Amino acid sequence: MFAAALALVAGGVPACCLSRHSVRAQRATSVLMVLGSLLGWCGLAMASFGTSAVEAGLPWHLPWEQRLSIGLDAIGAVFLIPVFTVPMLGSIYGLAYWRQGDHPENGRGVGLFYGLLAGSMALVVLARNAILFLIVWELMALAAFFLAGAEHEKAEVRRAGWIYLVATHAGTLCLLALFALMRQASGGFAFGVLDAGALTPGMVTLLFILSVVGFGFKAGLMPLHVWLPGAHANAPSHVSAVMSGVMLKMGVYGMVRMISLLPISEAWNGGALLAVGAVTGILGIAFAIGQNDIKRLLAYSSIENIGIICMGIGMALLGRTLHRADLVLLGLGGALLHVWNHSLFKSLLFLNSGAIIHAVHSREMNRMGGLAKPMPQTAWLFLIGAVAICGLPPLNGFASEWLIYLGLFQGPTTGVGAVALALIGALALACFVKIYGMVFLGTARDPLHGEPHDPSAAMRHPMALLAAGCVVLGFLPHLGFPLLHAAASQWLDPAGGAALPEFEEFAPAQWISAVAVGLVAAAGLGYALLRRRIRRTDAAVGATWGCGYAQPTPRMQYTGSSFGDVLVGLFGWVLRPRTSRPALKKLFPDRVEFACEVQDTVLHGLVLPVFRRAAAAMMKLRRLQQGRLDLYLLYLLVILIVLLSWGRHLGL
Amino acid sequence: MNMFIHLVLMLAMPPLLLGVINKTKALFAGRKGPPLLQSYYDLIKLARKSVVISRTTTWIFIAAPVVTLTSIAMAGLLVPLGPFGAPVSFTGDLILFAYLLAVGRFFTTAAALDTGSSFEGMGAAREVTFACLSEPILFFALLVLARISGSLALGDLLHAPLDAGGQGDIASLVLVAIGLFILLLAENSRIPVDDPNTHLELTMIHEVMVLDHSGPLLGLILYGASIKLFVIGAVLLHVLFPFQSGSALLDWGVFVAEMLGVAVAVGVVESTMARLQMRHVPYLLIAAILFCAFGFVLLVR
Numbered sequence: 009m010f011a012a013a014l015a016l017v018a019g020g021v022p023a024c025c026l027s028r029h030s031v032r033a034q035r036a037t038s039v040l041m042v043l044g045s046l047l048g049w050c051g052l053a054m055a056s057f058g059t060s061a062v063e064a065g066l067p068w069h070l071p072w073e074q075r076l077s078i079g080l081d082a083i084g085a086v087f088l089i090p091v092f093t094v095p096m097l098g099s100i101y102g103l104a105y106w107r108q109g110d111h112p113e114n115g116r117g118v119g120l121f122y123g124l125l126a127g128s129m130a131l132v133v134l135a136r137n138a139i140l141f142l143i144v145w146e147l148m149a150l151a152a153f154f155l156a157g158a159e160h161e162k163a164e165v166r167r168a169g170w171i172y173l174v175a176t177h178a179g180t181l182c183l184l185a186l187f188a189l190m191r192q193a194s195g196g197f198a199f200g201v202l203d204a205g206a207l208t209p210g211m212v213t214l215l216f217i218l219s220v221v222g223f224g225f226k227a228g229l230m231p232l233h234v235w236l237p238g239a240h241a242n243a244p245s246h247v248s249a250v251m252s253g254v255m256l257k258m259g260v261y262g263m264v265r266m267i268s269l270l271p272i273s274e275a276w277n278g279g280a281l282l283a284v285g286a287v288t289g290i291l292g293i294a295f296a297i298g299q300n301d302i303k304r305l306l307a308y309s310s311i312e313n314i315g316i317i318c319m320g321i322g323m324a325l326l327g328r329t330l331h332r333a334d335l336v337l338l339g340l341g342g343a344l345l346h347v348w349n350h351s352l353f354k355s356l357l358f359l360n361s362g363a364i365i366h367a368v369h370s371r372e373m374n375r376m377g378g379l380a381k382p383m384p385q386t387a388w389l390f391l392i393g394a395v396a397i398c399g400l401p402p403l404n405g406f407a408s409e410w411l412i413y414l415g416l417f418q419g420p421t422t423g424v425g426a427v428a429l430a431l432i433g434a435l436a437l438a439c440f441v442k443i444y445g446m447v448f449l450g451t452a453r454d455p456l457h458g459e460p461h462d463p464s465a466a467m468r469h470p471m472a473l474l475a476a477g478c479v480v481l482g483f484l485p486h487l488g489f490p491l492l493h494a495a496a497s498q499w500l501d502p503a504g505g506a507a508l509p510e511f512e513e514f515a516p517a518q519w520i521s522a523v524a525v526g527l528v529a530a531a532g533l534g535y536a537l538l539r540r541r542i543r544r545t546d547a548a549v550g551a552t553w554g555c556g557y558a559q560p561t562p563r564m565q566y567t568g569s570s571f572g573d574v575l576v577g578l579f580g581w582v583l584r585p586r587t588s589r590p591a592l593k594k595l596f597p598d599r600v601e602f603a604c605e606v607q608d609t610v611l612h613g614l615v616l617p618v619f620r621r622a623a624a625a626m627m628k629l630r631r632l633q634q635g636r637l638d639l640y641l642l643y644l645l646v647i648l649i650v651l652l653s654w655g656r657h658l659g660l
Numbered sequence: 661m662n663m664f665i666h667l668v669l670m671l672a673m674p675p676l677l678l679g680v681i682n683k684t685k686a687l688f689a690g691r692k693g694p695p696l697l698q699s700y701y702d703l704i705k706l707a708r709k710s711v712v713i714s715r716t717t718t719w720i721f722i723a724a725p726v727v728t729l730t731s732i733a734m735a736g737l738l739v740p741l742g743p744f745g746a747p748v749s750f751t752g753d754l755i756l757f758a759y760l761l762a763v764g765r766f767f768t769t770a771a772a773l774d775t776g777s778s779f780e781g782m783g784a785a786r787e788v789t790f791a792c793l794s795e796p797i798l799f800f801a802l803l804v805l806a807r808i809s810g811s812l813a814l815g816d817l818l819h820a821p822l823d824a825g826g827q828g829d830i831a832s833l834v835l836v837a838i839g840l841f842i843l844l845l846a847e848n849s850r851i852p853v854d855d856p857n858t859h860l861e862l863t864m865i866h867e868v869m870v871l872d873h874s875g876p877l878l879g880l881i882l883y884g885a886s887i888k889l890f891v892i893g894a895v896l897l898h899v900l901f902p903f904q905s906g907s908a909l910l911d912w913g914v915f916v917a918e919m920l921g922v923a924v925a926v927g928v929v930e931s932t933m934a935r936l937q938m939r940h941v942p943y944l945l946i947a948a949i950l951f952c953a954f955g956f957v958l959l960v961r
Contacts (some may be wrong), residue, residue, distance in 0.1 A: 070797060098718030316807025337920055377776070380718045387718070401756060413755045417812055421960055423803040427796045427953075430758065433797040438788035445784070451716050517748040527734055527763075535724035543714045545710045552714040552775045553872050566773070574789045579943065610782065 034108045037119045040097045041126065045096035048130065051583050052085055053091070065561035077136040083268070083495035084133045086344045087261045090351035091133065093477075094253045094275055095126035097470035098246035098355070103427045104466035105362050114158045118244060125151040125250065132258050136579050138187040138197040144256075145183070147174040149226075154254055156243040163284030168238030171611070174619075180227025180260075185265070186218040198490065201502050204271035212270060216277055219283070220265035228311045230288040231316060232297065234611040237299075240307035241371070245362025248303060251353035252310045257347050260317055264340075267325055267498045286428035289315025289500040293435040294579040297442065297572040298606030301371045302361050305443055306354065309397065312432060313350045313644040317343045319414045319425055328500060334420045335422075336575050337508050338515065342411030345488055349396070349404045349481060356474040360386060363467055364447060373568040380448035387448045389471045393441050394440040396478040402524030404478045407485035409433065409515070439576060447567040453562050483524045486517040498553030505618025569604055575607060583608050662744045665912060666822030670736045673916070674886035675699035677893070677923040684927025699886065714872050716776040724771030725880035728764035732884050735760040736891045742915035743822065743904035749815030757814055758795065761847075764790055764884070772869040783868035786938070790853065790865070793834065795947035797843045800952030801836045804933060805899070807959050809833070818895065820900035831941050835955035837899045842948035844896055844926070846941075848889045851930040852943050863938065880918050893922045 099122060106463030108115040128148035135141040153176070156167035191197055193206050193215075197263070207215075221232065228236040233358035236256075240248045272278075299305040322341025327335025361371075364387050368376055380387035396403035409429065416426040462468065481488065489511045500506040554560040576585050576619065583606050632643070679696040686693020695701075709947055715722065738757045740746040769784035789834030806812055808829050821833055846853040849866035870881050897918050903910055936944060 020916060237696055262707050292923045340690065378716065380720075384718075391720075395763075395766065398762070399759065400766060401759055406756075406759055410752060414752050414812060417754075417803065417806055422954060423807070423960075426803060427799045430799040431792060433759070433762065433789075434792040437762055437791060439785065440768045441766060441773070441788055444782075445770055448718075449718065449770065449774040450776030450781075507876060515752055516750045519748075519753070521758070523734065523748070527760075530734070531723070531730040532725045534730060535723050536882075538722060538726055538876065542711050542713075547711040547713050549713055549715055552777045554777065555779060556873075560777075562776070564778050565776050566778045571781060571785045574785065575792065579788075580793075604662065653928060 014525070032283045034103060034115065034119060037123065038103055039177060039281075041099040041123060042096050042409055044127075047093040047168060048092040051080075051616070055080060057083070061089060064086045067611075073160065074565060075137075076129070076140055078133060078140070079136040082491060082498045083261075083264060085131055086495045087133045087257060088130060088256060088345065090348060091126065091129045093455055093475075094351055095122070095129075095250050098249050098359070101249075101359050101362070101467050102246045103243070103471045104464045105246055105359075105366070111158075114160075118158050121151040121154040122247065122250070122320065122340060123322050124157060125255070129254060129258055133261060136199050138190070138199070141199075142180070142183065142187065146180065148255065148258065149180065152239075152251060156239040156251070157249070158244055159242070162242075163399055164238075165242040168235075168242045169404050172239040172483050174234040175225050179222050179232075180223030182218050182225070183262075184224055186215060189215060191220070199265070199269060201269050202271055204273070207271065209274070212272055212275075213277070215266070215270055216272055219263060219270070220281065222321050223259040223262035223266070223462040224284075225259070225316050227263065227318070228257050228288075229284055229314065230291050230311065231610040231614075233288075233292070234608060234615050235647055236311060237295075237304045237307040237608060240310070240358075241301055241303040245303070245358055245365065248361075249355040249358035250308065252358055254648050256310060257351060258315055260314065260321075260343075260347060263318075264321060264343075264499065267321065268502050273329055273523050275326060276323050277327045277635050278324070278329055281320050281322030282422065282425055285315045285320075286425055286432075287319030288318060289310070289317070289432040289578075290428060290435070291582060291622075293432055294575070294583060295608070296437045297545040297588070298436065298576045298579075298583050298585060300444065300568055300605070302373050302376075302447065303358070303371055304362060304374070305439070305512045308434070309439060310350070310354055312436065313346065313354065313397070315414065316409065316429065316432065317346050317350070319343075319429065320346065320408075320415070321424060322563070323412070323415050323419060323425070323497070326422065327415075332419070333500075333506075333508050334514055335419055336500050337493070337496050337511065338411050338415030338418070340499055341489070341492045341511060342415060345411060345481075345485070346405075346408035348488065349478070352474050352477040352481070353396040353403075353405065356389065356471055356478065357397065359467070359471050359474070360390045362470075363463040367456075369400070369457055370454075373443065375454040376447045376451075377453045377562065377565065378449065378451040379460060383448075383462050385462045389468075389475050390444060390448065392475040392478055394444045396482065398437045401436075401520070402482050404481035404485070407482060407520060410520065411511075418514075435575070438572070440598065442568055442571045446571070449564040450565050452564060453567065464466060483521055486511070487522060528570055530562065582609055584613070584616075596656045662908065663747045664783075664825065666737075666741055666744065668749055669741060669912075669938075670733070670766075670887065670890060672856065673919065674890040675703060675883065677712035677889055678886050680920055681927040684924050685931050686698075688931035690927070697880070703879050705882055706882070707876050709875035711875040711877060714774050714775050717771075717872075718772045721771045721774045722769070722877065724767040724774075725877050725884065727767040729880050729884035730885070731760045732888050736887060736894075737896050739891055740815050740898075741894050742820055742897075742907075742918075743819065744911070746815040751812045751935075752799075754762060754806070754814050754817060756811060758798055758802075761916070762791075762795075764847065764888075768869060768881075770955070770957075771873075775872045777871065779868050780871055783865050786865045787869060790941060791946060793942055793949065794843055794846050796805045796947065797839050797948045797952055800949060800956050801840050801843070804832050804836050804952065804955045804959060807956070811911070818898040819902075821899050822904055829959070832955035832958045835897055835951045835958070837896065839948040839955070840892075840896045840899060840953035844889070844892045844922075844931065846945060847892055848885065848926075850926055852936045852944065854935045855935045863935070889926075893919055901914040937946065 053371060057464045065154055082275050102154045106115060128144045131144040132141065132148055135144055153169055155164055156172055159165045193202055194200060199236060225232045236291060240252055243251060248409040255342055267531045292308050292315055296305050296308035296312065324336045324339030327339055364379065365371055367383060372619055396405040399405040399409040413429060416422045493511060495507065497506045576583055585606045590602060678699040682694055684691050735757050737744055737748045738753045764786060769787050772780040772784040803818050805817045809817045812815050849856055854865040870878060873881055901918050903914055
């Protein structure tokens with residue numbers, strides 16, 4: 009059954025790329041995506057998650073591993089749910105957003121790699137040994153590279169693609185080392201609990217760091233996030249939605265899986281992970297506030313959310329080493345619930361940004377404004393996503409952050425983490441009030457090209473479904489509790505499954521539902537009454553009060569940059585905003601230009617200079633690169649001989 | 661019965677606090693000042709007026725005052741008054757309390773941006789910016805109280821000072837009280853953070869955000885703001901004057917007197933201090949964070 013679901017998602021979907029230019033081919037792709045995802049959903053629904061995993065294997069002829077084994081357990085199921093949801097909706101959205109007819113040169117490529125990405129992500133979660141895992145991991149990374157570089161005729165897109173490729177391979181390098189060392193400890197590549205006796209404490213620490221760094225590159229932990237903003241901003245919007253909503257979660261999945269297998273016994277590991285999460289969250293959202301590009305802003309906000317998830321995992325690990333079941337349950341439960349929530353609202357926001365970009369042909373927020381009038385439905389959907397991502401009740405972001413808060417309040421000194429999370433929440437609110445206000449409210453700052461309007465049904469309905477998911481999980485968070493509970497107990501003890509207390513003991517979610525219903529009912533009733541009252545008394549409509557100034561223009565509105573200016577200033581020590589401030593000299597100054605920008609400090613301050621220097625130093629090695637096949641073969645032969653003799657020397 | 665009194669006090673008393681503050685300020689200035697019940701008259705007057713709505717606005721502009729008022733009132737249901745229990749109380753409601761206040765902030769600032777006025781944009785930007793500093797104050801304070809009470813329900817947690825034992829507890833509570841008082845001033849846009857009476861839009865925070873609201877909309881906003889003062893005042897009172905006599909009547913009387921005392925204290929601060937420069941406000945808020953953080957460290961050590 010699982011093999012069937014898997015075969016369809018992985019095998020069937022890319023097959024449709026064989027078709028040519030026609031729109032029909034693209035439709036066929038989407039139909040296959042939907043069928044594959046639905047089959048996957050059926051598979052998930054039919055499996056009952058006890059503590060043991062469902063495993064399946066096929067004989068396989070690779071030198072190191074004789075079986076291609078896949079399996080599904082509660083942790084895997086948690087991560088498969090977004091994999092079977094977001095790409096499906098994204099591909100329907102793509103029918104209207106990335107129409108084959110409009111993009112003849114790359115439409116087919118996007119279709120192919122989109123399916124490949126979805127299928128390989130499903131396999132990443134299902135893989136039960138390291139070799140298969142690495143193969144599908146690379147497949148996923150490369151598919152994402154080609155998707156992010158869809159418009160490779162633009163220099164900016166190519167550059168972002170290269171940065172992504174380098175970063176993802178730096179991560180894979182860590183994973184290679186990780187799996188090689190794990191094989192040394194356990195004697196095989198199968199994913200199984202490592203025996204604490206076979207490992208020195210130093211080795212456990214090394215494995216822990218390797219898995220956090222290796223998977224942190226994919227998830228986007230600070231300071232390993234350098235590829236993320238560029239790649240997300242330059243990919244087509246439905247691809248950004250999948251990358252941010254699902255692919256980053258594969259990094260989280262790897263971290264959750266590996267930490268569950270490692271016999272970590274020292275408390276500082278969990279504390280460190282918690283601290284990394286807090287720093288990632290605060291800096292991620294601070295960078296987001298400084299952005300003027302709508303998709304870069306959303307990408308940085310993904311980093312923030314990964315930080316929140318990482319805080320939850322860190323707390324769960326802390327709970328495991330301190331034998332505090334409540335911390336494990338609330339930490340991991342909150343983190344995994346946030347994985348779902350983020351995949352819902354961030355995909356919604358990225359798809360929405362696509363609709364906005366279609367309408368105004370720009371990603372620059374400081375040029376937008378007033379779109380709520382011509383695009384009321386888009387504005388509504390965006391508002392739902394924005395409220396949810398700020399973690400405000402009654403939507404789903406609150407439920408997961410609430411669980412993490414409760415855990416942080418219960419831990420020994422983790423209370424400081426709760427304050428950090430509160431700061432993240434307040435900054436996120438500033439960030440999303442800014443984006444919603446600048447895009448949808450006020451009036452257009454630059455004259456619009458054409459007439460913006462709500463997108464077609466193919467783009468609207470996927471967004472509406474994601475928004476519905478935000479509402480449902482916000483009002484009824486306990487729907488997810490059984491699966492999250494199973495995943496947490498399996499994480500605590502992968503072999504047998506540990507007995508954890510129920511969520512209800514620490515987190516009475518039915519109260520959240522009650523308050524959510526009360527809030528919406530009371531506010532809705534009040535709004536209806538007020539509307540009636542205003543209609544009855546004939547409200548006068550006039551211009552916005554300009555404090556006596558008679559001729560205000562849209563350009564006088566507060567812009568996104570000015571809105572975030574004080575906060576960017578408060579975080580100036582790390583954001584390092586670059587402004588070119590022209591000097592005004594004469595009484596009637598000439599026309600001057602002002603520009604301000606927040607670049608990525610890690611990328612532009614550290615990574616690129618180091619790489620540039622390394623490139624300069626490596627110029628000497630250019631001699632080796634002659635472009636002659638015989639020479640290259642000679643190099644290979646020499647290296648092979650050296651390696652073989654080294655191996656013999658070591659006695660392998 | 662106590663629940664009923666809670667609701668009545670929460671809904672009826674807040675405008676009186678504004679009257680007390682204004683009367684105190686008038687006394688300091690040697691004026692007679694407006695009558696104590698002036699805020700009620702204002703609200704009734706505003707409720708009867710018609711509305712002027714800006715051409716640029718959307719439904720957010722009308723919805724924001726209602727949503728803000730609702731969420732603040734909801735938050736008020738979670739906070740116990742005096743020694744009595746809160747109408748709604750469950751484990752983890754302290755986080756709901758903080759986030760309900762944030763819901764109000766989201767919609768108020770969004771409505772300000774809805775008008776497209778640069779002044780209101782400024783107000784909104786300041787509001788969300790200073791909230792980033794006041795949120796940690798609240799959470800550090802809640803952490804201290806949660807640690808002392810061992811509970812995560814506001815109903816129990818805020819009663820922690822009633823039976824705080826050791827000296828460490830008292831010291832922490834004093835520090836938290838200072839922090840919470842600054843929070844009260846900042847969240848309710850009082851001097852020294854904001855000046856509700858100034859006539860220069862450039863220098864205001866809360867009042868400038870609501871420049872374009874008129875009639876019943878403005879009434880709802882003013883009423884919501886006064887409830888917020890009442891609710892945060894109630895939180896502060898738990899730390900400042902934990903008191904329980906056992907007689908319900910006496911306890912309610914003491915609570916009302918204490919609440920009026922808070923209003924007088926705010927009035928005294930407003931009369932004796934000048935508003936801080938806008939760029940100095942973060943220093944005050946960071947100082948408040950550090951007061952509460954000290955309180956936390958004292959408990960954890």
